[in-house]
Amino acid sequence: AQTVTQSQPEMSVQEAETVTLSCTYDTSESNYYLFWYKQPPSRQMILVIRQEAYKQQNATENRFSVNFQKAAKSFSLKISDSQLGDTAMYFCAFMAMYSGGGADGLTFGKGTHLIIQP
Amino acid sequence: NAGVMQNPRHLVRRRGQEARLRCSPMKGHSHVYWYRQLPEEGLKFMVYLQKENIIDESGMPKERFSAEFPKEGPSILRIQQVVRGDSAAYFCASVAGANTEAFFGQGTRLTVV
Numbered sequence: 448a449q450t451v452t453q454s455q456p457e458m459s460v461q462e463a464e465t466v467t468l469s470c471t472y473d474t475s476e477s478n479y480y481l482f483w484y485k486q487p488p489s490r491q492m493i494l495v496i497r498q499e500a501y502k503q504q505n506a507t508e509n510r511f512s513v514n515f516q517k518a519a520k521s522f523s524l525k526i527s528d529s530q531l532g533d534t535a536m537y538f539c540a541f542m543a544m545y546s547g548g549g550a551d552g553l554t555f556g557k558g559t560h561l562i563i564q565p
Numbered sequence: 566n567a568g569v570m571q572n573p574r575h576l577v578r579r580r581g582q583e584a585r586l587r588c589s590p591m592k593g594h595s596h597v598y599w600y601r602q603l604p605e606e607g608l609k610f611m612v613y614l615q616k617e618n619i620i621d622e623s624g625m626p627k628e629r630f631s632a633e634f635p636k637e638g639p640s641i642l643r644i645q646q647v648v649r650g651d652s653a654a655y656f657c658a659s660v661a662g663a664n665t666e667a668f669f670g671q672g673t674r675l676t677v678v
Contacts (some may be wrong), residue, residue: 484669494668554610555600 449474453556468524470539478544481522486536571670586642590659597640602654
């Protein structure tokens with residue numbers, strides 16, 4: 448079974464600052480995806496960024512980037528030039544991909560509540 | 566993702582009533598996951614369905630909860646005889662079947678009074 452740990456229940460930074468959300472996971476699988484999802488007050492889950500485990504290059508999407516350390520099983524999210532609209536719950540998630548191409552369900556961390564202060 | 570439709574968005578039920586939550590996956594997707602988010606907790610997996618087949622229901626409470634995904638129509642998560650502890654946000658996610666991420670609906674907020 449996979450586990451995902453987000454050790455920061457809540458974080459608060461000033462607008463325009465850079466913030467890093469941590470995520471560690473535990474798995475015996477070698478082929479998997481990692482995701483960061485954002486859940487704003489609207490409750491919708493929005494995919495922020497994803498990383499394939501076999502890719503060494505860290506994924507980047509505009510102001511969002513990850514630091515993927517496969518050996519350490521760490522997958523942190525960095526938000527640069529933070530904006531008020533970034534205020535939300537952020538969930539780290541893991542999905543194993545099996546040899547037959549089938550996907551297991553997502554395993555989520557408990558989430559980090561990020562607050563961007565004006 | 567706007568392509569996955571959940572309804573209703575908000576549902577209020579009295580204790581002992583039944584709650585039915587619907588999820589229409591993205592066009593072309595034949596697999597659906599249901600998750601529950603309890604207050605102060607992260608998303609918890611409940612059940613993984615393919616059309617007309619339950620693949621994994623290991624996260625479903627043994628009693629009062631059931632799920633289906635018929636050949637035609639949305640997936641339904643049914644909670645019988647609701648209790649206050651069932652109050653939560655329930656999310657549905659659809660996948661194409663393999664090698665893709667999950668696309669989530671907006672969720673249904675169930676409140677049991």
